[in-house]
Amino acid sequence: MRLPYELHLAHRNLARHPGHxxxxxxxxxxxxxVMVYIPSxxxxxxxxLIDRSIEQNSxxxxxxxxxxxxxxxxxxLRNRYGHSTVLAFTDRTFPRHxxxxxxxxxxxxxxxTSGVVSVASFVKEDATISRGNVNLGAVIEGIEPKQYxxxxxxxxxxxxxxxxxxxxxxxxxxxxxxxxxGIHTGEHIHVATPKTRRLMRVKAIFRSxxxxxxxxxxxxxxxxxxxxxxxGNEVSALAxxxxxxxxxxxxxxxxxxxxxxxxxxxxxxxxxxxxxxxTVNRVTLFINVLVAxxxxxxxxxxxxxxxxxxxxxxxxxxxxxxxxxxxxxxxLLEAMFIWVVGTIIGCTLVxxxxxxxxxxxxTVSEETYGIGSYATHPVPEAFVVACALAAVMMVGSALWSxxxxxxxxxxxxxxxx
Amino acid sequence: MLLKVENLDKHFGGDVPLHILRDINLELAERExxxxxxxxxxxxxxxxxxxxxLDAPTGGRVLIKNVDVHRLDQxxxxxxxxxxxxxxxxxxxxxxxxxxxxxxxxxARISRRSTRQxxxxxxxxxxxxxxxxxxxxxxxxxxxxxxxxxNLARALVNEPALLLADEPTARLDQATSQGIVQLLGELNxxxxxxxxxxxxxxxxxxxxxxxxxxxxxxxxxxxxTDPGRRTCTKPLDT
Numbered sequence: 020m021r022l023p024y025e026l027h028l029a030h031r032n033l034a035r036h037p038g039h040x041x042x043x044x045x046x047x048x049x050x051x052x053v054m055v056y057i058p059s060x061x062x063x064x065x066x067x068l069i070d071r072s073i074e075q076n077s078x079x080x081x082x083x084x085x086x087x088x089x090x091x092x093x094x095x096l097r098n099r100y101g102h103s104t105v106l107a108f109t110d111r112t113f114p115r116h117x118x119x120x121x122x123x124x125x126x127x128x129x130x131x132t133s134g135v136v137s138v139a140s141f142v143k144e145d146a147t148i149s150r151g152n153v154n155l156g157a158v159i160e161g162i163e164p165k166q167y168x169x170x171x172x173x174x175x176x177x178x179x180x181x182x183x184x185x186x187x188x189x190x191x192x193x194x195x196x197x198x199x200x201g202i203h204t205g206e207h208i209h210v211a212t213p214k215t216r217r218l219m220r221v222k223a224i225f226r227s228x229x230x231x232x233x234x235x236x237x238x239x240x241x242x243x244x245x246x247x248x249x250x251g252n253e254v255s256a257l258a259x260x261x262x263x264x265x266x267x268x269x270x271x272x273x274x275x276x277x278x279x280x281x282x283x284x285x286x287x288x289x290x291x292x293x294x295x296x297x298t299v300n301r302v303t304l305f306i307n308v309l310v311a312x313x314x315x316x317x318x319x320x321x322x323x324x325x326x327x328x329x330x331x332x333x334x335x336x337x338x339x340x341x342x343x344x345x346x347x348x349x350x351l352l353e354a355m356f357i358w359v360v361g362t363i364i365g366c367t368l369v370x371x372x373x374x375x376x377x378x379x380x381x382t383v384s385e386e387t388y389g390i391g392s393y394a395t396h397p398v399p400e401a402f403v404v405a406c407a408l409a410a411v412m413m414v415g416s417a418l419w420s421x422x423x424x425x426x427x428x429x430x431x432x433x434x435x436x
Numbered sequence: 437m438l439l440k441v442e443n444l445d446k447h448f449g450g451d452v453p454l455h456i457l458r459d460i461n462l463e464l465a466e467r468e469x470x471x472x473x474x475x476x477x478x479x480x481x482x483x484x485x486x487x488x489x490l491d492a493p494t495g496g497r498v499l500i501k502n503v504d505v506h507r508l509d510q511x512x513x514x515x516x517x518x519x520x521x522x523x524x525x526x527x528x529x530x531x532x533x534x535x536x537x538x539x540x541x542x543x544a545r546i547s548r549r550s551t552r553q554x555x556x557x558x559x560x561x562x563x564x565x566x567x568x569x570x571x572x573x574x575x576x577x578x579x580x581x582x583x584x585x586x587n588l589a590r591a592l593v594n595e596p597a598l599l600l601a602d603e604p605t606a607r608l609d610q611a612t613s614q615g616i617v618q619l620l621g622e623l624n625x626x627x628x629x630x631x632x633x634x635x636x637x638x639x640x641x642x643x644x645x646x647x648x649x650x651x652x653x654x655x656x657x658x659x660x661t662d663p664g665r666r667t668c669t670k671p672l673d674t
Contacts, residue, residue, distance in 0.1 A: 027551075332532075335531060339543045339590070340517045345546070
């Protein structure tokens, strides 16, 4: 077999200095570990956050009634209450003015839109929940459990991972609210709306892992909510689920063009979180580039020393006819070997760390982040970027050192002139 | 004529210009064994380096087989050095992490011969220089004389037109030195290898057919040895 002699020499050179070679492989492995781990852990954290706050707690897209302008509001109120009415009311004091009309037609139209998987109507209004002397402001959400769970994955919040059947006097509340009220399943609480005050039985206690929801949220049946808020057959909005999160932007634009409603997607609702993620991603990229640069300088120095220590050998090779390209090739092959082994070790180590984290996840403040713990998941892009950066680093170091090696004057090195 | 050195000059610039070689003219026929002698600093090693293309002349030219070697481009020069020239340096310049066999085979591998071909040729040569039992040894496991023999075998692996030896016995004891020079003489006599050897020990020129003496960068004498007085008589195992 006609293997190039450069490969043979590269292999022998590395085998001859096992400590040196191991140090370079270890250094590169560590650099790869850092370059994979940092973006992966940040990405995992934010993905968990998005998963918890979007996939499990809100719809990809929500279709709301179009908000009326101040002029339209005044006009509507004058028509309803007469011209003598003091127009000091705001939209929020008149829930019925914000109801979504024609929901069935809108729902059918939304369902036919490309990228939409399912649609559910819901009621969402403010109320006060009290037990004894404890009063809590709450958001009451009226849903049709079967339909709604096809849009928002809330079933996982409930015991047995199933949304309980909600009767006309049943309510499901978050565990933090239950703790605050000191109440258990089967006991009763008062729910007051601007229209009614009624006694309701706590049918279930859920745990969303999202602080606000667990503290200030209650689910009731859609029909019950409509009655509580005097909405007749109307609802607050439609919740829409897309094929995937990324499609929400396109789908919401399509819907907005087709219907006279306000259409908001999860990105609009989480703009600050996404901006924060973008900033963190930039910082992560900067850290990675910094790691790659520091590692590159280190590798280039190590390679440079490697070349310096082997000047005589390289000069001998030149003297017996090896070309400059061959010397560069030998160093390049050594670098590629270090790259292959170093990245394999780095990737294996980082996968090991991630596997450990799956067993022992990080604990974070649930009150701050809405998630109690998270573990780093492998992010393929991070592996690709780290391996590519490592390759650039090694090839760069080898070429830089190779250039110096190629410039060696064999006579000067051999005869010491 | 195998080698033709014409009006060769070598000097270094600087505050005090240093003339190493002055108007050197030298010819070497095929199958000749020429020894260049002279005191240290006479310019003989510089001339050898220029002939071997490891150094460049300030003036004049070097023709090997009618090729002006210092006009070759880098690629052609590498090829020429690899295939036409063989080197034996005063230090045993072997790669320490390769075995004797691998060291000898190296120039053949550089000339892109297969591993098998190169190894076979290297084995033959190591046998010829009497190291058939040291093929798998690394340079650190060989004596000075043995290392120089490996060097010699490496220099011959590509069947060069010209073997250049720069004080090949400088680091060796007298007996070993004689052995190496005798081996060179045998290679010349029995295999017809053309040799240009630099030495500063007159007694080591007894195998050479011609002796050129240097002094202060000039050739001061050029004489042929009486064939009857050459003492390289030990038959080479071929």
